[in-house]
Amino acid sequence: MVTLLDLSTELIHLIVLSLARSIPDAKSNNDTELYRLAATCQKLNQITKPFLYSKFIQCLPWECSQNHKFLRTILENPALAAQVKYLALQQTDYVYRNEYRERLPARAVIAALDNLHIVSDSRGTWVAAIKKQNEDALTAILPLYLPNLEELSITFAEKDEDNGYLQSALKNAIHMKPEPASGPFLKALRHVECDHHCYDGSFGIEDVEYFFHVPSLRTLSFSSLSVSNFSWNPALKFSNIEVLDLTSCGVDSAAWAPLLRPLQSLKKLIYSPGFSKHIEFADTAPSAIGASLTLVKNTLESLSLTKFCFQGISDRDFLGSLQSFPRLKEVDVHLAMLIGTKNLRRSEMLWELLPSSLEELVVMNARSGYYHKQDREDSIDQLIECISKKPTRYPLLKNLTVAHTFGSIKALSDVCKTNSVLLVRKLVP
Known part of the structure; x- marks a missing residue:
C-alpha cells in the first residue's frame, strides 16, 4: 500500500x-488537517508550513487561547503575517479570566x-480593556497587521461598553489622514462579509460604511443590515465596489439614491428584505429602487430583488x-x-420592460403577508410572449427560471424549446 510520504x-x-484553499468553515478548527500534516514529519512540515497561516477563523470565546497564540505569532513574525489571506472575527464582550492558562502579554x-x-x-480606554484581557480589544488590531489580507468576515454583536473595539479600529484606520508611510491599511482587501449573530437584531450602516472607502474592495456582503435616514460621513464621491449583497437587510425608499450614487463601478446588486425583523422594509416602493438604479445603469450586469411582501393596491407601484x-x-x-x-x-407588457442584453431571467411569485398569491392571471402569457420575441428583442437570452407555484407551464415550455431557451422550475418555500 502506498502511503502519503511515498508520493512525489x-x-x-x-x-x-x-x-x-478549501472553503473556511467556522465549525472546523482552523485547518486542523494542515496542522496534523505539519506535525507528522520534517518533509510534510516543510511543504505545509507556508499554507498554515493562509486563513484564520477566530475561535469561540472559551477557546480564545488559540486566538492569543495566533495574535502573538503575527506580531512577532511579519513574514507569517504576510501569508494570511482570509480572516474571520466575531465581535464579543468576553473577558479572558482563566488564571490557569497562559495570558496574552498586555504590554x-x-x-x-x-x-x-x-x-x-x-x-x-483601550489600554484598560487590553489589560483586562477583553477579547474584542485584543483581536481588534489583528486585521491591521495583515498586509496581504484579501477576505474579511465579521459577525457583530449587540453593542455595549465591552465591545465595539473592532469597529473603532477599522474605522479609524481606514479614515486615517495622512496615510501611513507604508500605504493605507487593508490595501489588499477585496471581499468583506458582515453579519449579526442575534436573530432579532440588526446593525446600522453607520457601523460599516467605512468599508465603502477602501479603494481595493470589490465585494461587500451584509446580512441583518438596516439603512434609513442615510448620508455618507465622511462624504463619499466614488467607490470601487462591484458587488453589493444585501440579503436579509432593510433599506428604506429614501436611502437608495444616496447609497448607490457613489457606486459607479457596481456590477451586481442583490437585495432581499427577507426575515420578519425587516418586514417594515418589505413594502419598500419598487419605483424608489428603480429610480435609484438608474444611477448605476451603465455598469450594472446582475440584479436580484426578491422576498418582497405584496400587500395590495394601496401601497404598491412598479x-x-x-x-x-x-x-x-x-x-x-x-x-x-x-x-x-x-x-x-x-x-406595458413584460417584453417592453426588459433589456436587449438579457441572458438569464428568473421570476418569482408575488405573495402577500399571508402568502396569498398576488400575480396577474396572465403571467404565463406574458412570459410566453417575451420568449417568443427572443430572435428580435433578446438574442442573447439562454435561461428562464420560474417558481414551481406558477401552475401549468406546458405552453411556456414549448415556446422555450422552440427558441432554444432552457426552462427551469425552481422550488420555493
Missing part, C-alpha cells in the same frame, strides 16, 4: 494546496496598538423599465415588480 513532492504539494499588544497611531483620543441598462445580463425579480399584481396592473 509535487503531488503532496497539490494535496496540501487543495486543503489550504506587547499595547505597543502594537500604539504603533498603529489610530486611538490617540481613547488610548486610556420597478420601472430596465430597457436602458445596456449591460444588464441577469434579472431575478418578482414578476409583479415589473408588470404589477392582479389588483394593480401595469399597462
Whole structure:
C-alpha cells in the first residue's frame, strides 16, 4: 500500500494546496488537517508550513487561547503575517479570566496598538480593556497587521461598553489622514462579509460604511443590515465596489439614491428584505429602487430583488423599465415588480420592460403577508410572449427560471424549446 510520504513532492504539494484553499468553515478548527500534516514529519512540515497561516477563523470565546497564540505569532513574525489571506472575527464582550492558562502579554499588544497611531483620543480606554484581557480589544488590531489580507468576515454583536473595539479600529484606520508611510491599511482587501449573530437584531450602516472607502474592495456582503435616514460621513464621491449583497437587510425608499450614487463601478446588486425583523422594509416602493438604479445603469450586469411582501393596491407601484441598462445580463425579480399584481396592473407588457442584453431571467411569485398569491392571471402569457420575441428583442437570452407555484407551464415550455431557451422550475418555500 502506498502511503502519503511515498508520493512525489509535487503531488503532496497539490494535496496540501487543495486543503489550504478549501472553503473556511467556522465549525472546523482552523485547518486542523494542515496542522496534523505539519506535525507528522520534517518533509510534510516543510511543504505545509507556508499554507498554515493562509486563513484564520477566530475561535469561540472559551477557546480564545488559540486566538492569543495566533495574535502573538503575527506580531512577532511579519513574514507569517504576510501569508494570511482570509480572516474571520466575531465581535464579543468576553473577558479572558482563566488564571490557569497562559495570558496574552498586555504590554506587547499595547505597543502594537500604539504603533498603529489610530486611538490617540481613547488610548486610556483601550489600554484598560487590553489589560483586562477583553477579547474584542485584543483581536481588534489583528486585521491591521495583515498586509496581504484579501477576505474579511465579521459577525457583530449587540453593542455595549465591552465591545465595539473592532469597529473603532477599522474605522479609524481606514479614515486615517495622512496615510501611513507604508500605504493605507487593508490595501489588499477585496471581499468583506458582515453579519449579526442575534436573530432579532440588526446593525446600522453607520457601523460599516467605512468599508465603502477602501479603494481595493470589490465585494461587500451584509446580512441583518438596516439603512434609513442615510448620508455618507465622511462624504463619499466614488467607490470601487462591484458587488453589493444585501440579503436579509432593510433599506428604506429614501436611502437608495444616496447609497448607490457613489457606486459607479457596481456590477451586481442583490437585495432581499427577507426575515420578519425587516418586514417594515418589505413594502419598500419598487419605483424608489428603480429610480435609484438608474444611477448605476451603465455598469450594472446582475440584479436580484426578491422576498418582497405584496400587500395590495394601496401601497404598491412598479420597478420601472430596465430597457436602458445596456449591460444588464441577469434579472431575478418578482414578476409583479415589473408588470404589477392582479389588483394593480401595469399597462406595458413584460417584453417592453426588459433589456436587449438579457441572458438569464428568473421570476418569482408575488405573495402577500399571508402568502396569498398576488400575480396577474396572465403571467404565463406574458412570459410566453417575451420568449417568443427572443430572435428580435433578446438574442442573447439562454435561461428562464420560474417558481414551481406558477401552475401549468406546458405552453411556456414549448415556446422555450422552440427558441432554444432552457426552462427551469425552481422550488420555493
